[in-house]
Amino acid sequence: MDVGGKPDAWVEHQAVPDGCIELIRRHAGRSIWRNEQPPLFVTGLALRPATLRFSGDARFTGIRLWPWGWHALGGDRCADFADGWRAVAEDSPLAALLTDNGAQLPGLIAAFSGRPQSPIDAIRHVDSVAALVRASGLPPRQLQRIFARETGMPPRSYLRLLRFREAVAGVQGDASGLADMAAASGYADQAHMTREFRALGGLSPGTARRRAAGPFVPARDEPTMDG
Template sequence: MSIEVSKTVPDGLRSLVKAVSVLRADDPAAGERPPLVHLPDPDTSLIFRTTSAGRSDLLVIGPRTRASYHVGKDLPFCLRLRLRPGATRPLLGVPVSEVVDRVVPLRELWGASADPLDAALAYAGGDDGLALKHLEAALSARTSADGVRAELVQAAVQALRGRARERREPLPAIARHLAVSERHLRALFADAVGLSPKRYERIERVRQALALARADGPRWADLATATGYYDQSHMTAEFRTLMGVTPAAYFEGRLPALQPC
């Protein structure tokens, strides 16, 4: 069984990273591992993980447009940094659209300049404090974000994410409030977030429905209204498209067949 714990984002990473979490296995050799469910996710993450075999990986996980279901993995330690949309493009060095639905070794994007960081993290092992110090130094050294552009991306993301129980404004209205054209906003999203605004909104809405269902219980008609769907059938159809099963099946544990990760 594994336990995931949220960590405080170091001060030096706050402009680049929105959240940090650490996943540790209680006993990697004990018992059957639960299914590993990857939800649709509009964010890009930087992952450092180790295995009981002594291997380690430093990976970029791009935005995920659909859920995937896998056999549980042997990961004694996994450190995840969820990158801020306005900082992701400069840190990766490529448009975020190039890593959508992909898991990419950081070295594939950074070249040999990723090797010192990879080695330092491997040496740190399961010491998340030391690992974060190495990551802070490496990521800060690559920061070259345009502050105005980063603020525009963040504002657009916030407007599209909206709030639970509230409807968001149409995309043309959001573009007007941000003083950019709708075309520019779409291009900005493809480059900085990796998704179209519409797809970003769909993923966020399903994630909001999941969070509310866990907190308030699966009252589907109420959830549909609270998360901005037209009705329950609209929510069910979109949930099935992104999650692979209906909301009822998901919360009853009737998941798609598990695949190797």
């Protein structure tokens, strides 16, 4: 992602939760999320909107990962840096995944090669905890323990983030009426969807539709690897 401006022309952007971890290398410029960020860092699971600031010459490469994929790579516990970011050491194995030439795919393929799929990956394809129990074949108590370890939250809360992620992608990429979009996204009605947008994203569905998808905002692209 290239901001594409002058160094002194700062850009402000509001990011919203999407249920993912993002490993980011900044190749040029500056970035601030509460504090100045180093060239290599990871953003945690967001539970609320965040205001990000970039210098106009900032340029980034990022890898979006599901939490269980992040942990499969040896990443820190998600609960330890939720709603924030953490610096990543340049001598960390994670640093090798984000090269200056942008060739991330071979490193990712090698990093995930031979790893079994996480039993909770099925949450991406269900709309309730009961459906997740059936799809994963795991008892509810075990699922609770796994989600506490992998995401720092119960399955129901993580499902809420995923539903919001899909709804944001939908309203930004589909011209359907908001009531139809609410139904398609699994909300009880448009008012329910609006409440969730305001609670998690700090904006209405209509505002989300008017804004173009920007850096670190949920879009229809999936995280790079499932883990």
